[in-house]
Amino acid sequence: MVSNSVLYNTGNILSLNELKLKAGKTSEEELVEALKIVLKDSQNTSGNDINAGGGDREELKITELHINSIGTLILAYGEAQNSGKELESLQKLWPVLEKYIQNGTLTSVGLSNVDTGVFIKLYQWAKIRPTIVQINLAMCCVVPPVLQEFTQQNQIQLLTHNDPYHILNKDSCVELFGDEAKLNWVAKYQVHIKCRGVLSSKGYFVNITK
16 A cells, blocks of 8 residues: 655634634644644545645745745654654754755754753754754753753753643544554644734644555
């Protein structure tokens, strides 16, 4: 059986009335509800939000957002892995992000959900260094002193977030896409109106292999 990569785009979820009526949802609950709406609508339309074969990791889908560049991109890894393998994986991905900074598509990049030692090693290795590091408040109520000192010394923004490590867990993935579906990645985006601080668009891209 030939595997097929499919890119799902929730579109601007701020315009989804079904979600507006369900305030207070976590990011995971919000994503699951948005995907249910997209999948339901795709059965009754031409499926503009679903692109078979889409989601090439070498392409940033900014044309879908009607923007020319991305201000900040934060790469988040899932639950803690072997630190050696995690660093190796990041070192394979990082040159791609550096390329987008060099051509002006990206302004700055950061990391989230990574071990302090991994972040420091990647920072020292990278040609274009991360300017942001995020830690998960749900898993780390105290900022590691080593990380705090390192960010202060190198003028790195130290931020927090409360998104789950697995923003689309296995059970939800099976429920939405079937037993054979494999989640490759999820991208969460927000578009702000410059100088006004107004959130104009928010949504998700989800890449699945079936």
